[in-house]
Amino acid sequence: MSSRIEQAARILADVRLQVTRLVLLRSLVATRWIRRGDEAAIEIEGLGRAAARFA
Numbered sequence: 001m002s003s004r005i006e007q008a009a010r011i012l013a014d015v016r017l018q019v020t021r022l023v024l025l026r027s028l029v030a031t032r033w034i035r036r037g038d039e040a041a042i043e044i045e046g047l048g049r050a051a052a053r054f055a
Contacts, residue, residue: 009046 017023034040034054041051 005044005046009044012047 029042032040036054039051039053041049043049
């Protein structure tokens, strides 16, 4: 794990977000355009997993 990710993991370790909150990060992966019905997910060791399905 890179030092930047480790630093972010330490900072966010105790942060609790409401379900309605959206967190924007710098790009972690290449941009992929989505379409209706697509699901996107990302998992970062030390931070966790997030997923979204687009209706």
